[in-house]
Amino acid sequence: MPGEAPDLFAGDAPPAAEPAGEPTALVVPRDFLELAELAIRHSDAERFALLYSLLWDGRRDPGLLRNPAEARMVRLHAMARAVRRDAHKMHAFVRFREIDTPDGERSVAWFEPEHHIVEAEAGFFQRRFAALRWSILTPRRCAHWDGEAVTFTASARRADAPAADAAEDLWRTYFASIFNPARLKPDAMRAEMPKKYWKNLPEARIIPALMQGAEARMRAMLGQEPRAPARRQKAGRDPAA
Amino acid sequence: MELRAKLALLADAAKYDASCASSGSEKRDSTQGGLGSTEGMGICHAYAPDGRCISLLKLLLTNACIFDCAYCINRATSNIRRARFTVDEVVRLTLAFYRRNYIEGLFLSSGIIRSADYTMEQLIRVARTLREQHGFLGYIHLKTIPDAAPELLAEAGRWADRLSINVELPQVASLRELAPEKDLPGIHDAMGELSTHIAEAREARQTARRAAPPRFAPAGQSTQMIIGADNSTDGQILGTSDGLYKQFKLRRVYYSAYSPIPEASAALPPQPPPLLREHRLYQADWLLRFYDFTTEEILSGGEDGMLDLEADPKLAWALKHRDDFPLDLNKAPREALLRVPGLGARNVNRILEARRHSRVKLADLARLRVPLRKVAPFLVAPDHRPPPGQIDATGLRQKLLNPSAFAAAQPAQLSLAL
Ligand code: SF4
Numbered sequence: 001m002p003g004e005a006p007d008l009f010a011g012d013a014p015p016a017a018e019p020a021g022e023p024t025a026l027v028v029p030r031d032f033l034e035l036a037e038l039a040i041r042h043s044d045a046e047r048f049a050l051l052y053s054l055l056w057d058g059r060r061d062p063g064l065l066r067n068p069a070e071a072r073m074v075r076l077h078a079m080a081r082a083v084r085r086d087a088h089k090m091h092a093f094v095r096f097r098e099i100d101t102p103d104g105e106r107s108v109a110w111f112e113p114e115h116h117i118v119e120a121e122a123g124f125f126q127r128r129f130a131a132l133r134w135s136i137l138t139p140r141r142c143a144h145w146d147g148e149a150v151t152f153t154a155s156a157r158r159a160d161a162p163a164a165d166a167a168e169d170l171w172r173t174y175f176a177s178i179f180n181p182a183r184l185k186p187d188a189m190r191a192e193m194p195k196k197y198w199k200n201l202p203e204a205r206i207i208p209a210l211m212q213g214a215e216a217r218m219r220a221m222l223g224q225e226p227r228a229p230a231r232r233q234k235a236g237r238d239p240a241a
Numbered sequence: 242m243e244l245r246a247k248l249a250l251l252a253d254a255a256k257y258d259a260s261c262a263s264s265g266s267e268k269r270d271s272t273q274g275g276l277g278s279t280e281g282m283g284i285c286h287a288y289a290p291d292g293r294c295i296s297l298l299k300l301l302l303t304n305a306c307i308f309d310c311a312y313c314i315n316r317a318t319s320n321i322r323r324a325r326f327t328v329d330e331v332v333r334l335t336l337a338f339y340r341r342n343y344i345e346g347l348f349l350s351s352g353i354i355r356s357a358d359y360t361m362e363q364l365i366r367v368a369r370t371l372r373e374q375h376g377f378l379g380y381i382h383l384k385t386i387p388d389a390a391p392e393l394l395a396e397a398g399r400w401a402d403r404l405s406i407n408v409e410l411p412q413v414a415s416l417r418e419l420a421p422e423k424d425l426p427g428i429h430d431a432m433g434e435l436s437t438h439i440a441e442a443r444e445a446r447q448t449a450r451r452a453a454p455p456r457f458a459p460a461g462q463s464t465q466m467i468i469g470a471d472n473s474t475d476g477q478i479l480g481t482s483d484g485l486y487k488q489f490k491l492r493r494v495y496y497s498a499y500s501p502i503p504e505a506s507a508a509l510p511p512q513p514p515p516l517l518r519e520h521r522l523y524q525a526d527w528l529l530r531f532y533d534f535t536t537e538e539i540l541s542g543g544e545d546g547m548l549d550l551e552a553d554p555k556l557a558w559a560l561k562h563r564d565d566f567p568l569d570l571n572k573a574p575r576e577a578l579l580r581v582p583g584l585g586a587r588n589v590n591r592i593l594e595a596r597r598h599s600r601v602k603l604a605d606l607a608r609l610r611v612p613l614r615k616v617a618p619f620l621v622a623p624d625h626r627p628p629p630g631q632i633d634a635t636g637l638r639q640k641l642l643n644p645s646a647f648a649a650a651q652p653a654q655l656s657l658a659l
Contacts, residue, residue: 069595069605092286096341107340127270128278131376132340167337173245174338177252178299179289182500183516188292192285203287211290 026055032065038080041116047079086115091124093197094136097165107134110161110200118143122150137161168202175203176210186211247324248334254304254315255350258407259465259495261285263296263345263380266402266460275376277339277346279402284345297348297382298338302326302363306352310409310420311506312470312499315352319502325354331367332375339379346380346402347371353386361389361397368400380460387424387431394431398438398457403492406431407465411481415471419508429488435462436489461492468522469514470499476546479525479536486530496522521548528554531586532579551642556582559619560641563632570622571600582641583615615641 039047054072058065067073096107107129118136122143125136135144137156144151189207198204242250264283271277285294301315303325309317335347349367353360364383371377383401385394397404406428410416413425435458442457464485466478482494498519501511525548528534532555542557543549549557559566559582568577570592578589588609595601603625607613618627618637631637 063598067595067598068591069599069601069608071608074608088282088284092284094342098340109342124278124280127272127280129276129340129342130271131274131276165341167341167343170245170248170334171338171341171343173248174252174298175287175289175295177249178256178295179293180256180291180500182513183291185292186290189288189290192292192294193288201287207290 026059027062028055028058029062029065032058035076035080038083039076041083041120042079043115044079050076050079083115083117086113087117087121089197090117090121093193093201094125095200095202096132096134097162098167099162104133107132108161109134109136110156110158111136111138112196112200113138113140116140119152122152126150165202172203172206176206179210181210181213184211242324244330244334247326247330248300250322250324251301251304251326252299255299255301255348257314257497257500258299258348258350258384259293259497260382260405260463260493261294261296261299261348262382262403262460262463262493264460265492266380267456269378271376271378275378276336277378279345279378279380286343286345296345297380298335298344298346299348300326300331300334300350302331302349302351302360302367303354304352305354307355308353308420308422310423311508312409312419312467312502314502316506328363328366328370332370335371335379336375336377339377344379346377346382348382348384350384351386357386357388358390358393361386361393365393365397365400368397372400382460385431385435385462387428389431391434394434395438395457398435398442399455401458403460403463404435404458405463405465406435408481408485409465409467410471411466411473411478412471415473419470419506432462432464432485432489432491436491440490462489463491463493463495465495465497468496468498468519470509474546475518475522475525475543475548476536476540478522479529479539482526483529483536494526496526515550517550518548521550521554525554533576534558534580552638553582555580556615556641560638563637566619566632567621567627568619570603570606570620571596581616581619583612583619 036051039051050072054065054076064070064073068077090111090113094109094111096109098105098107100106118138118141122136122145125134125143126145129145130147133146135142137160139155139157142153142156144153193201193204198207262283263279264281266279266281268281269279283296285296287295289295303323304315304321305323305325306313306315306317313319314321331347331349335344338344339346347367349364351360351364354363364386368381368383371381380403381401382403382405383397385397385404385406387406394404408425408428409420409423416423416425438457439461442455442459446456466481468478478496485491485494496519498514498516499509500513501509505511525539528539529536538558539554540546540548542552542554542559542561548554552560559580565577565580568581570578575589575593578584578592579586584592588606588611591609592601592606595605600623603613603617603620603622606616606622617625618631618641621627
């Protein structure tokens with residue numbers, strides 16, 4: 001669908017039935033096309049009506065489509081921003097789990113995007129993980145890569161994706177260790193990693209324990225025994241030397 | 242020691258390095274083989290409860306160190322448990338995390354073991370193994386040991402996207418006192434060497450016709466200063482940053498508020514500096530790099546070489562330069578708009594764009610999500626004129642710092658003006 005947008009709005013195909021005397025050529029700035037292409041992926045059902053009304057009025061006031069402060073343009077920008085953010089969060093928060101299949105290893109992720117971005121963003125994962133064979137399952141569309149081409153299938157359910165992965169425990173250990181308990185800033189964390197994503201992030205389930213400083217509980221979750229008290233070590237000795 | 246226990250220990254020891262950036266490198270991807278990509282933009286794959294971005298697997302190769310820097314938990318005389326990863330362990334962890342899309346790459350640092358050269362060799366070996374044996378194309382940031390041999394620095398740049406050497410403290414005197422084995426001229430020499438390599442590689446890339454010339458740290462070099470471990474003023478800190486940006490073309494200077502460590506040395510302050518100080522320094526650093534402020538101008542907003550902790554540095558500056566305001570939103574040049582408290586660079590660009598089509602009103606700024614209460618006293622617009630005398634009123638600072646008090650007073654004035 002996003003691929004169709006430029007044709008739909010390109011300047012060389014004006015609507016057929018124009019009343020005489022009306023301006024006919026639809027000249028659209030390139031920036032606007034890019035904006036429209038993003039906004040059209042938004043899940044808001046009014047996105048088409050908004051674009052239509054802007055294009056309609058843009059015929060007589062071409063400046064409109066360049067004016068970032070006009071009310072409808074502000075809304076369009078907001079939609080594009082939301083789509084861009086969703087795409088960025090998808091690049092960030094997709095978590096693959098590796099499974100063995102009859103044709104070898106496969107990386108499978110379950111992700112819940114807010115907007116219609118799976119087709120548009122599959123390329124990112126193809127460029128990054130061309131060497132792997134992967135599937136990203138979502139409630140909207142699913143993308144699959146087998147080393148040749150990306151293919152898309154209809155929506156999936158969470159239960160279709162694998163439930164765990166051997167590396168997740170190590171990842172949680174890392175997450176717990178890299179954070180500095182002396183500088184708790186949960187609001188900053190939630191602003192960038194909103195709670196709606198947590199259920200699909202393997203590290204998120206230890207966040208409450210990290211915030212309460214509940215070390216014992218956290219260790220239990222990490223499957224780790226409490227450490228023995230540190231043994232005094234000779235200063236500066238290379239432990240592996 | 243078991244891998245997970247090492248990971249816990251050596252990630253914990255690495256968290257005092259503030260940098261987690263994975264942006265600004267060359268573009269590359271795995272469509273022609275290999276694993277991974279860098280597309281210019283950094284990606285934060287998670288956020289920790291301390292609000293910080295987790296983009297890279299940040300590790301120390303070992304927390305053993307022959308140096309004895311007073312502020313550092315890994316110093317030789319610190320009574321902590323020591324551990325060391327093998328090269329292969331770091332490589333495997335990096336690949337396992339990368340394949341699952343947990344990280345953008347690796348940030349590897351280390352305590353100094355045996356010698357500077359030996360340590361640098363170990364760091365390089367991890368990067369080389371990732372690149373050569375595993376075709377790894379993700380981001381690699383290597384800590385550089387300043388005393389290591391020039392050939393080693395040169396090789397590090399071949400594999401890494403970014404290199405960094407921490408200056409640690411802004412004054413030579415405090416470095417001498419707190420990190421006696423570190424040597425500032427040596428650090429500057431190494432930074433100079435890196436910056437020459439980086440510039441040459443960049444130039445060669447731009448002029449090369451056919452075969453791409455060897456890469457060298459395409460994401461540049463950065464450094465870090467510890468805040469509050471010595472008596473340096475913000476002026477000394479920013480002055481040092483400014484010098485480093487100019488002399489060595491650093492991409493970033495990171496500021497890390499000193500946090501008291503277990504078994505701290507008596508030479509250190511028992512109290513950490515307010516975290517807000519670190520935040521204000523980052524804001525000031527931003528003004529230095531992107532808003533055409535000089536160090537002197539920034540410091541003129543504070544007192545005695547210290548930034549104003551209550552007000553962000555741009556607001557603090559504006560409150561001391563009230564004669565420059567209010568500005569006409571529709572006539573002021575870009576440089577002047579950039580100095581309006583509450584107007585960021587992106588919104589300034591939008592305003593300039595909107596100005597080409599129609600007169601911009603304060604109401605338009607509201608739609609651009611500009612904080613109106615903050616900008617209003619500093620701007621004149623077709624729908625807004627600040628009340629006479631407001632800009633010079635002694636209460637303005639208090640009103641701007643205390644938005645709730647301001648909120649009670651402001652709407653009437655705004656609606657009158659609209
Ligand atoms: S050289 Fe680095 S690791 Fe060693 S004590 Fe100094 S700061 Fe810490």
